[in-house]
Amino acid sequence: MLSSSLVVALVAASGAYAAPQAGSSLTSAAGSAAASATSAGGSEVSSATAAAASALSTVLGSWPSLQDIQKKLDLNDTYLNSLPPSAIMVPSYSNFTSSGWNVRFYGLVYKQPNVSTSDLDSIIDGLKTDNLNSTQQQLLQNRTSALAAIPIPRANVSAIVKLNGTFVTPETGIALNTSDEVGELDEFRVIQGLNGDKETSQTQVAEVGLLDVQGPGNSTTILVPTSGISVISDIDDVLRITKVYVPNQGLFNSFVQPYVNVPGIPELFESWHQKLPNVSFHYDTTTPLELTRTYVDYLFSNFPLGSLEMRPVNLTEPSQILDARLDSLKRLYQSFPQRKFVLVGDTSSSTLLSAYPNITQTFPNQTQCIFIRNTSATDSDDKLPFSTKEFQNVNSSQYFFYRTADDIVNLDVAGGQCVNSSVPQNVTFGEQGGPLSNSAMKPAAGMAMAAIAVVIGVALV
Secondary structure (H helix, E strand, O other): OOOHHHHHHHHHHHHHOOOOOOOOHHHHHHHHHHHHOOOOOHHHHHHHHHHHHHHHHHHHOOOOOHHHHHHHOOOOHHHHHHOOOEEEEOOEEEEEEOOEEEEEEEEEEEEOOOOOHHHHHHHOOOOOHHHOOHHHHHHHHHHHHHHOOEEOOOOOOEEEEEEOOEEOOOOOOEEOOOOOOOOEEEEEEEEOOHHHHOOOOOOEEEEEEEOOOOOOOEEEEEEOOOOEEEEEEEOEOOOEOOOOOOHHHHHHHHHOOOOOEOOOHHHHHHHHHHHOOOOEEEEEEEEEHHHHHHHHHHHHHHOOOOEEEEEOOOOOOHHHHHHHHHHHHHHHHHHOOOEEEEEEEEOOOHHHHHHHHHHHHHOOOOEEEEEEEOHHHHOOOOOOOEEOHHHHHOOOOOEEEEOOHHHOOOOOOOOOOOOOOOOOOOOOOOEEOOOOOOOOOHHHHHHHHHHHHHHHOOOOO
16 A cells, blocks of 8 residues: 555645746635635634645646556555665754763654656656656656655664764664654664763764665764754745745745755854854754655755754644644753753744744743744745734744844844844734735635645645
């Protein structure tokens, strides 16, 4: 049986091949979903999700059944059983304890079928990948084939840790807990002897890897000092231009186009890397875990090395994704109770507009600054309403809605300066932005867009 991830991959690819147009069918689908998302409570989300799902057939043309996909790609049990196990290890972080360094092992054990762009042509009526240039075809191939990963539940694996090229664990590895029912690994383990069982005064990088898989299974973990400043940042439309608020263009930028940095942000992060005391970087996205390598290749070619948090494989509902983001934030805050945190996000991410104020109120002495990029202030294509309601109980000196990197690059973040008084703020603690004059419809439209994003696998939430 195919994993739902393959469906997500092919849906995304089929939506991405055509150049994005204003008023596209997918944008129209968002409007239809918004019209359905008018009831109260959780039914708004489920209604929007259902509307988005029902719209996909018209957006994508003739969509094959799972059986058709499995048959055309020849993904029978014999073939799947013949594939060797592979693994993705997500860059992680480690905290120092009285027992030594507590290392997080985080990843996915899976089997990787071969899915080519010609396969996409053959199974999706209307998808013509020959409209893409060679670079776009290669990017589409790399990014969608990763989403075709088929998780291996209850996998037995062993891990190794190295520091400066020297084994800290036995070369034969240490046995980890088995992967869960969707193939994920996520556990902390104290590794005796790492960094001589001593604290570090600055962030260091150790290597981690799995032994019981073929293909890539290696990654890094950062050894984070007990005190200092940690930067936690979203990725899409904060670090790179994705335009998740324009559905077709968001797909096109996510799966077909080379990634493009938000101007000035790499320089801002490098400035923080040089100036903030004992700084560490932690990147967070709601993009599925299977796309880890694509994100790692981009991130660490443009931004300081750090840890990465991806969306768990089995989460689909917006409420689940919000809970996952809160859990990852709480884990970081609890792992480093003496560190201060700088939180960076954007107005197109509804989960962060809730999660950042929430975590700040839960741990009032640990959040240094919250910086939110107001995408609607600099991009007229952003028609998505957003809510600043959750910020009403946060001290106004702690958060700042910025337009460009220039608005914050000269702030004394280490000294607690979070606000550039020369930049006007218009925080109403309610629904803001968006083209709809009827404020009652704005939340529904936002949830509809989020629902479409969940269905197609783009990190709008």
